[in-house]
Amino acid sequence: MFLNRLNQPLTRFGIYAVVRRTVAQASQALPSLMAKTISPHCLRHTCAVHLLRSGVDINTIRAWLGHVSLDTTHIYAEVDLEMKAKALALCDLPKETRTRPWHTDAGLMSFLKAL
Numbered sequence: 001m002f003l004n005r006l007n008q009p010l011t012r013f014g015i016y017a018v019v020r021r022t023v024a025q026a027s028q029a030l031p032s033l034m035a036k037t038i039s040p041h042c043l044r045h046t047c048a049v050h051l052l053r054s055g056v057d058i059n060t061i062r063a064w065l066g067h068v069s070l071d072t073t074h075i076y077a078e079v080d081l082e083m084k085a086k087a088l089a090l091c092d093l094p095k096e097t098r099t100r101p102w103h104t105d106a107g108l109m110s111f112l113k114a115l
Contacts, residue, residue, distance in 0.1 A: 012040070015040050016039065016040055019038065019039060019040050019043065023038045044065070045076070048061055048064075048065060048073070048076045049076055051064070052076055052077060052083070053082070053083065058070065058073055058074065058076075058077060059073075061073055061076065
């Protein structure tokens with residue numbers, strides 16, 4: 001699909017060289033980039049996380065990335081700390097809506113003892 005300067009297909013090494021060259025150019029405007037390791041895999045990972053944050057189904061992301069197993073793609077869901085923080089914020093209910101601890105519920109305790 002993409003050709004190099006010799007009119008040959010661009011290899012993974014060629015793609016890495018393009019990314020490295022682009023990061024070097026961008027680091028002139030944003031020097032903090034030089035301290036980071038940016039590779040094609042980093043860009044792939046970032047794209048997957050952004051798709052997930054945008055609400056794209058994880059199975060669609062799996063197919064787009066070419067993963068055979070959904071377990072491999074699930075790693076992207078686990079690393080997104082922003083999404084975890086939002087989920088935890090939803091769990092932080094006001095005191096008036098909280099329920100009492102499960103072990104103080106007499107009905108529940110009698111049901112469990114009857115098992």
